Each structure stands twice: as C-alpha cells, then as structure tokens.
Amino acid sequence: MKSRNIVPLLPLLLCLCGCGLAPSRAAKAGVLDLRGSGGAVSLTGEWDVESRGRISSASVSLRSLLPSLPAPEPESWSLAILRGTERGTSLLIPYPREISAVYSDFSTIWERPADGSDGMGPIVVSLPDAASGALRIEVPSGGRAPGRPTLAATPFILGSPEDVEDYRGLVSLLAGIKVGSFGGALLVALLFSLISRRGKGFLSLAVYMASTLAFFLVRDASVLGWIRLDSSFLDRLYSAAWSLQTAGLAVLSLALFDRSLPVPVRPVLVIPPLLLAAAALPPLPILVPVHAAALAWTGLYVAALIGWSAYRSIRGDTRSVPVLLGAVILAAAYSARLWTADSLLLARFLEPAGAGAFTVLASLTIIRRVGDVFEEAENLSAYVDSVSTSVKRFIPAEFMEYLQKTDVTDLKLGDHVEKAMTIFFSDIRGFTQLSESLTEEQTFAFINSYLARMVPVIKERGGFVDKYVGDAIMALFPDTGGADQALSAALEMQNRVVEYNRHRASVGYRPIEMGIGIHTGTLMLGVVGVQDRMENTVISDAVNLSSRLQAIAKAFNIGVVVSEQSFKSLEDPTLFKYRFIGKVRVKGKAAPVSCFEIFGDTQDEAFDEQKMKASTYFEQGMLRYYQKDFLAGFHYFQKALEFLPQDGASRFYMEVCWRKKD
Numbered sequence: 001m002k003s004r005n006i007v008p009l010l011p012l013l014l015c016l017c018g019c020g021l022a023p024s025r026a027a028k029a030g031v032l033d034l035r036g037s038g039g040a041v042s043l044t045g046e047w048d049v050e051s052r053g054r055i056s057s058a059s060v061s062l063r064s065l066l067p068s069l070p071a072p073e074p075e076s077w078s079l080a081i082l083r084g085t086e087r088g089t090s091l092l093i094p095y096p097r098e099i100s101a102v103y104s105d106f107s108t109i110w111e112r113p114a115d116g117s118d119g120m121g122p123i124v125v126s127l128p129d130a131a132s133g134a135l136r137i138e139v140p141s142g143g144r145a146p147g148r149p150t151l152a153a154t155p156f157i158l159g160s161p162e163d164v165e166d167y168r169g170l171v172s173l174l175a176g177i178k179v180g181s182f183g184g185a186l187l188v189a190l191l192f193s194l195i196s197r198r199g200k201g202f203l204s205l206a207v208y209m210a211s212t213l214a215f216f217l218v219r220d221a222s223v224l225g226w227i228r229l230d231s232s233f234l235d236r237l238y239s240a241a242w243s244l245q246t247a248g249l250a251v252l253s254l255a256l257f258d259r260s261l262p263v264p265v266r267p268v269l270v271i272p273p274l275l276l277a278a279a280a281l282p283p284l285p286i287l288v289p290v291h292a293a294a295l296a297w298t299g300l301y302v303a304a305l306i307g308w309s310a311y312r313s314i315r316g317d318t319r320s321v322p323v324l325l326g327a328v329i330l331a332a333a334y335s336a337r338l339w340t341a342d343s344l345l346l347a348r349f350l351e352p353a354g355a356g357a358f359t360v361l362a363s364l365t366i367i368r369r370v371g372d373v374f375e376e377a378e379n380l381s382a383y384v385d386s387v388s389t390s391v392k393r394f395i396p397a398e399f400m401e402y403l404q405k406t407d408v409t410d411l412k413l414g415d416h417v418e419k420a421m422t423i424f425f426s427d428i429r430g431f432t433q434l435s436e437s438l439t440e441e442q443t444f445a446f447i448n449s450y451l452a453r454m455v456p457v458i459k460e461r462g463g464f465v466d467k468y469v470g471d472a473i474m475a476l477f478p479d480t481g482g483a484d485q486a487l488s489a490a491l492e493m494q495n496r497v498v499e500y501n502r503h504r505a506s507v508g509y510r511p512i513e514m515g516i517g518i519h520t521g522t523l524m525l526g527v528v529g530v531q532d533r534m535e536n537t538v539i540s541d542a543v544n545l546s547s548r549l550q551a552i553a554k555a556f557n558i559g560v561v562v563s564e565q566s567f568k569s570l571e572d573p574t575l576f577k578y579r580f581i582g583k584v585r586v587k588g589k590a591a592p593v594s595c596f597e598i599f600g601d602t603q604d605e606a607f608d609e610q611k612m613k614a615s616t617y618f619e620q621g622m623l624r625y626y627q628k629d630f631l632a633g634f635h636y637f638q639k640a641l642e643f644l645p646q647d648g649a650s651r652f653y654m655e656v657c658w659r660k661k662d
Contacts, residue, residue, distance in 0.1 A: 040159030040167040050076040068148035089127040092157035098144035103136040151238040152219040182213040201366040204255035211248030215241040239291040243277035326361030398464040416526025422482035423546035424475040461485040483569035517549025519563040557648035564594035614644035630657040
C-alpha cells in the first residue's frame with residue numbers, strides 16, 4: 001500500500017491514542033479527590049455500599065461489557081468527595097426514576113417525587129457549596145445503582161454547573177457530528193447506489209453506516225434524554241443496535257469480498273447477528289447471555305475479517321489492503337477499553353472515530369472497485385466501438401441510412417427499402433490472365449492498390465461501394481443527380497487508371513484497362529441470408545443491366561457505357577462527349593435498351609482528335625445500320641477504324657454489316 005494512503009490517517013491515529021491514554025479520576029477507598037482538577041468527572045472507582053445493614057466496598061465502572069442486573073434490594077451508595085474549593089457543584093443523574101434520593105452529608109439534595117413527575121430523562125441537581133462532603137445515593141429494589149452501569153456509558157457526572165453543561169453540550173456536539181458525517185455519507189452512498197449500475201457496494205456501505213449511526217444514537221440517548229425509557233430497556237435496545245451494527249458490517253464485507261467468499265459462507269455472516277438483535281429486544285431474562293453471544297460473534301467476525309483481508313492482501317489483492325487497515329483500526333477502537341483506562345472522552349469519541357476510519361477506507365475500496373468497473377466498461381466500450389467500426393467497414397453507412405438504422409445491431413433479416421438509384425459497375429479487363437502471373441500475395445496487393453485509387457473517387461462524388469466482387473466494384477449513387485455523379489466518377493476513374501499505368505510502367509508492370517457500366521433504375525436494398533449469417537445486398541434487374549453494360553464496354557474495348565435511362569437523367573448531356581452504340585436486350589425486358597458511350601478528353605491530344613473523327617464516321621455508320629443500308633454502313637465503320645483501329649464497337653458493327661450486306 002502506498003504511503004499516501006496512510007498519511008491522512010496519522011492525525012486520527014494520534015487522536016485515538018490520546019483518547020485511550022486520557023487520564024480518568026477514580027475514587028479510592030470511598031474517597032474521590034478532585035482537588036486541582038477541572039472539568040466534569042464520572043463518579044467511578046471504589047464506593048461504600050450499605051445493604052442489609054452491612055457496609056462493603058464496591059467498584060463502579062464507567063460502563064459495562066455485559067448488562068447489569070437491577071438492585072435486588074434497597075442499597076445505599078456513599079462517596080466522600082474532596083473538592084478543595086467552596087464552589088458550586090452540579091450532579092448529573094442519568095436515571096432519576098431508578099433511584100430514591102440523593103443526599104449531601106445529611107441534607108436531601110433530591111428526592112424522587114411520588115407521582116414520578118421528573119420523568120425518565122436525565123436531570124441535573126446542585127450540591128451545597130463546600131470544600132468537601134459525603135455524597136449518598138439511595139437505590140430502591142429494582143433500581144439502577146452507580147455500581148450497576150449501563151451498556152451505553154451513562155454514569156453519574158459531577159462538576160461545576162458549567163462543566164456539566166459543557167459535557168452535555170460536548171455529547172450533543174459529537175452526536176451532531178456523527179449524524180452529519182455518517183448521515184451525509186449515508187445519503188451520498190444511497191445516491192450512488194441509485195445512479196450506479198454497480199451500486200451494490202454503495203448500498204452495502206449505506207446499510208453499514210445506517211446501522212452504525214443508529215447504534216451511536218441509541219448510546220447517546222441516555223445522556224441527552226432523546227429516548228425516555230428505563231435503563232433496562234435502553235440496554236436491550238443497545239444490545240440490539242450492537243448486533244445490527246455487526247450485521248451491517250457483514251453486509252458491507254460481502255460487498256467488499258463478494259467474488260472471493262464462498263457462497264455457503266455469505267448467509268452465515270448476516271443471519272446470526274440479526275437473530276441476536278431480535279432476541280435482545282423482548283423483556284426476557286436472557287439479555288446477559290444474548291449480549292455475551294453478540295460480543296463474542298462480533299469479536300470472531302472482526303478477527304475473521306482481519307484474517308481474510310490479510311490473506312487476500314498477501315495473495316496480491318491490493319484492494320484488500322485498505323480493508324485490512326480499516327478493520328485493524330476498528331478492532332483497536334472498539335477494544336481499547338479492555339486495555340486502557342476508561343474515560344468520558346474515550347467512551348464518546350473513540351468508537352465513532354474507529355468506525356469512521358473504517359468507513360473511509362471501505363469507501364476507498366468500493367470507489368476503487370467502481371473505478372475498475374468503469375475502466376473495464378470503458379475498455380469494453382472501446383472494444384465494442386472497435387468491433388462496430390470494423391463491422392461498418394463491411395456494411396456501408398449509407399446502406400444503414402437508407403434502411404433508417406443507426407447501428408448494425410439494429411439490422412434484422414428481411415429489412416428492405418425500395419429506392420430509385422444509379423448503379424455503377426466496373427471491372428478490370430483481363431484480370432484472370434493478369435492474376436495468373438502473380439503470386440497470391442501480389443494479387444491481393446495489386447487489388448488493394450487499385451481499389452485505394454478508385455474507391456475515393458466514388459465517395460468524393462456522393463456514391464458508396466455496395467460490394468467488391470474480386471476486382472469488380474459495384475457502387476450506388478442517389479437518385480437526385482446520381483447519374484451525373486456516377487458518370488463524373490467513371491471519367492475520373494479512367495483518368496486515374498492512366499496515372500496508375502504510368503506508375504506500373506515505372507516498376508516494370510504491364511498496363512491495365514477498365515470498363516464501366518452505368519444504369520439508373522429502381523432497386524431493392526435489404527438484408528438477406530439466415531439468422532446466423534446475414535448480408536446486405538441489392539436486388540433488381542437494374543443491377544443485371546448495369547453488369548451487362550460493363551460487359552459491352554469490355555467487348556467493344558471502350559471505357560464507359562451508360563443506359564438510355566441514365567443518359568436521360570443527366571442534367572445536361574451536352575457537357576459530355578458521347579456516341580450512340582446500339583441497343584441491347586436484357587433478360588426479362590421486352591424492349592431493347594439503348595446504350596451510349598461517354599468519353600472525355602485524355603492527356604493525349606492526338607488520340608482525342610482521332611477519337612472525335614472516328615466518332616463522326618461511327619455515327620454515320622450507325623445511321624446506315626438502322627436504315628439497313630449495310631454496305632454504306634460497312635464503309636463508314638471501316639473509315640472509323642482507320643482513325644481508331646482499337647475501337648471494338650466499329651469493328652463489331654463493320655463485321656455485322658459485312659455479313660448482312662447481301
């Protein structure tokens with residue numbers, strides 16, 4: 001454990017030691033010497049007791065470990081007091097209804113009214129001004145004699161009127177501090193237990209603080225008169241509160257060690273003190289053995305708590321170290337009166353201070369555990385975000401938006417939506433032959449290098465990739481402006497291929513060519529598959545037509561082919577260079593679909609000029625072809641090939657016209 005965890009406890013430890021070592025004046029041989037002393041003192045020590053005509057010496061303690069039995073017969077308790085000065089003196093009587101009278105020398109100081117009008121609360125009476133005198137307290141049968149102290153440390157208190165009131169004020173102040181500190185911490189713990197998903201630890205801490213606060217309030221009640229009951233019932237209430245405090249400590253310990261304590265042990269820690277608390281309340285002659293059992297159980301439990309936390313600390317559980325330190329302080333505070341001189345200060349402050357120290361250290365452990373939980377939650381959240389990000393790489397965000405889903409976990413089998421979109425299909429020509437000359441690693445490196453240059457063009461123009469099929473790219477563009485965006489992306493990708501080929505040539509690789517097909521139509525986006533293997537997909541004849549157009553581009557050895565629907569969707573077709581290349585029949589469609597080649601300027605001016613001249617003759621050839629003037633068409637297509645020998649469309653129609661010219 002780091003030293004900074006111990007430093008804040010040093011003032012508390014010094015204070016506890018001071019309480020334990022604080023001197024306490026006690027009577028000797030029936031004489032209490034108060035000369036040279038100040039402040040209120042408890043009338044403890046050796047008293048003279050007269051019972052049945054016999055006088056004997058009896059020891060009076062501040063409080064008792066076990067409940068004291070009522071006086072079996074009338075008793076007279078006497079004490080000679082040496083005060084040294086003739087100043088006013090007051091006597092605090094804790095249970096006036098349980099004594100008959102108080103005498104100073106031979107004068108009656110107080111006598112219990114026959115009607116019991118003084119009630120059950122403590123009272124303060126004044127003694128005659130004298131340097132010395134004899135104090136005698138008459139106790140009836142069944143009363144509470146000075147030599148029969150209560151469990152809650154409520155002795156007869158002697159001192160000046162100011163000292164006695166100061167003592168009661170100090171007790172009230174300490175009670176207020178207990179209520180403020182334990183009560184405030186109790187409310188905070190309850191609040192955290194409500195707002196935290198892992199609030200069990202804070203709730204257990206609240207249970208312990210509530211039981212501890214109740215115990216201290218019951219103990220202070222006899223001095224302050226909060227609970228106006230006879231001393232015997234207060235002893236029963238004190239014993240029950242003691243056992244409940246032990247039960248609260250057990251509940252807190254279960255929260256501190258819930259993962260390490262065996263399951264059968266857990267109820268054994270809580271149930272016995274609850275049973276002892278219930279057994280202490282009824283007015284039965286069993287309070288002495290019940291409270292003795294409660295003390296023994298508490299001692300055994302605290303020893304077990306110290307042993308278990310020490311064992312866990314040795315095993316490397318650093319969170320058990322504060323619990324171990326707190327349990328040791330708690331045990332020392334509660335057992336201090338067994339090995340130090342008892343005093344009013346020790347009786348009122350030491351045990352609450354020990355309980356407070358244990359509460360602070362236990363709170364640190366719980367807060368650390370909650371912090372660990374939050375750290376685990378953050379790590380889990382980061383992992384989930386990482387997984388979600390990885391999954392989103394496989395499922396386009398635009399696809400999620402069209403399905404109106406915010407996360408991949410919201411997707412369900414059968415989710416779908418119908419949209420009018422532009423479908424974009426591209427493919428590398430001769431990829432199969434190219435891949436045969438490459439290793440598997442080189443093939444994947446080539447595809448990824450190619451896609452890294454092409455895909456950003458699609459995204460920059462508002463499209464998104466629906467899927468990759470080997471080297472082929474299928475992308476979708478929105479309905480509004482989708483045809484223009486798709487066509488712009490296609491032309492730019494053709495330019496990127498030219499640049500890519502320069503790079504490939506510089507490292508000794510052969511150039512590649514790419515064909516693109518574009519069609520605009522209605523399609524269905526949705527989720528297909530089975531529950532344990534789903535996939536996003538697009539279903540439509542428009543997809544098949546787009547793929548067919550890409551195949552035509554490959555067959556005609558041209559770059560970009562668009563359908564009539566896409567061509568008509570362009571905002572201004574005159575912004576592009578194009579030529580009509582014929583009509584194609586698509587499976588499932590009765591009418592053929594007109595196709596257009598779209599081409600742009602390249603960085604080769606001579607090639608662009610040859611392309612335009614060839615296009616002029618090609619258009620004339622297409623006009624003659626559809627007029628069925630195949631011979632004239634043949635000559636126009638032949639002329640187009642003279643300007644552009646690699647034009648596959650001109651070669652295709654020239655061969656068709658030659659076959660049909662007769």
